[in-house]
Amino acid sequence: MSIFGKVYDRKQTRSVKWDMLQEVFQSNDVLPMWVADMDFKAPEEVNQALIERAKHGIYGYTTIDNDVSSSIVNWLQRRHDWKIDPSWLSYSPGVVNSLHMAVQAFTEPGDKVLIQTPVYTPFYNIIKELDREMVKNPLIYKDQYYTIDFDDLEKKLASGVKAFIFCSPHNPVGRVWNKDELQKIADLCLQYNVMIFSDEIHADLIFPEEKHIPIATLSEEISKNTITCMAPSKTFNLAGLDASYVITSDKVNRQKLDKAFHRQGFHNMLNTMGNTALEAAYQHGEAWLDELVQVLEQHAHYVREMFESHAPELKVVRSEGTYLLWVDCSALELNKQELKKFMVEQARVGLNAGQDYGTEGEAFMRINIACPKTTLEEGIKRIISAVQAR
Structure with a gap:
């Protein structure tokens, strides 16, 4: 079996x-x-790593060392052809937490934030809870398949939208956006000065004939305009261990994001077991x-x-x-x-x-x-x- x-x-x-x-x-x-x-x-390698860590029996404050960051860097290089610098990484209990922080760091109450509907429920909650104005770019549904309405997207972005919470791959419709679609999105966001907060938590769960492309990999300019949120939680069934990370190539933006985390009491740490599981999963999974x-x-x-x-x-x-x-x-x-x-x-x-x-x-x-x-x-x-x- x-x-x-x-x-x-x-x-x-x-x-x-x-x-x-x-x-x-x-x-x-x-x-x-x-x-x-x-x-x-x-x-099994993840389970064994957790067992070995538990045998130690002491669960004090845990640092994120080079072994952990290198496991992420190597994973992204192998699985997604994305070469990142370890300094681009920030750490968070979960992707939803990170999206909350990104919205707080780069927008103000009353600002317009765009989503593509139907979409993952917490996107709505983040916008409402933080008193931002929700702007919807409904996806086009035809013949059991979804595509992006780019005419509507441009119209909405041009209306003064400050940020776009992007779901890639898309939950719940299962789309893995292709390079042309990603390029159009990125170009429009650059044209209208809209930051991209890209939820890529499902990036590893791609059917063999498809390929996930992190939107930040399209160009250096797009990378600087993008906050990418990822995690091993969906990939390896680790959601209960609260381990995720954010990739921000622009130093100024990264400092702003980290400051938002610090204001809420998060200090670039992972819990002991999440730390252990992330490293083991990316190294051996x-x-x-x-x-x-x-x-x-x-x-x-x-x-x-x-x-x-x-x-x-x-x-x-x-x-x-x-x-x-x-x-x-x-x-x-x-x-x-x-x-x-x-x-x-x-x-x-x-x-x-x-x-x-x-x-x-x-x-x-x-x-x-x-x-x-x-x-x-x-x-x-x-x-x-x-x-x-x-």
């Missing part, structure tokens, strides 16, 4: 995904396929990741084929990466409340409701396919049976 085929009991481990079903879905009788973590064990990506691609094909054959009302948006599938349920002709209720009460699956990603997502559901095949098969069978029974 593949290391990704084994089923682990995650209940009563304080798992958000498995132990909060009653709070989230008002039912414990659902199969959780929602929040973005995986039902797979981290690479490559073979594990390559197998994972193959499994995820197979799972995506399975879901698409099953729905096409047995529940054609459900259209799987063509995904190029991530372990999250965006499913068009509009043919069911249910409103957003009815759709959410149908999946919980009739299908008995716990999915992310598309409405949480903006009004453009109200007829959609997001499915997490990062689970053993037997779990996936059970979840998809439940959904198909419920659709057929309508």
Whole structure:
């Protein structure tokens, strides 16, 4: 059996995904396929590194040394052809924290911040909580695929937008933006003096025929206009260890960002176990990741084929990466409340409701396919049976 085929009991481990079903879905009788973590064990080298560190038994303040920063530098070079200087790195508990700090560092209350909808829910929350004005550039949806409306994007950027929170690869629609798309975005942001805050947390989870291009790699000028947020958390299922980093090539911008972190009490540190896991994952996790990506691609094909054959009302948006599938349920002709209720009460699956990603997502559901095949098969069978029974 593949290391990704084994089923682990995650209940009563304080798992958000498995132990909060009653709070989230008002039912414990659902199969959780929602929040973005995986039902797979981290690479064995990571687990062993954590065990060895725990054996020491002392968990004092932990520094980030050259071994840790070098593991990031080497990873980015190998996986993304991106040569960075270690001095460009800042550290944070998570990408969402970093985006909060970037918005505070480079914009003021009332400033316009742009997002491309439907998009990851915290993007909305950051803008609202920090009293910025939200500007939406809705993606174009056609034939189960999303593209960028560049005419609308330019119009919105020209309206006085100060920053663009960019999702690359995109959550939830699964797009891996190509070089032409990235270049157009970057050029428009330079033209209208708009900073790019690029959330690239899913950068490693790319299907084999695609390639993730960090937008900051397009040119030195674009790099200086970009704050890139990355982490091993989605890649290696380490979200609970609070370890991420920010890449800022421009020294002045980096100082401004670090100052924003310091004002909130963050001082360029990672917790002891996050530090250990990050280094071990980037040094030893490559073979594990390559197998994972193959499994995820197979799972995506399975879901698409099953729905096409047995529940054609459900259209799987063509995904190029991530372990999250965006499913068009509009043919069911249910409103957003009815759709959410149908999946919980009739299908008995716990999915992310598309409405949480903006009004453009109200007829959609997001499915997490990062689970053993037997779990996936059970979840998809439940959904198909419920659709057929309508």
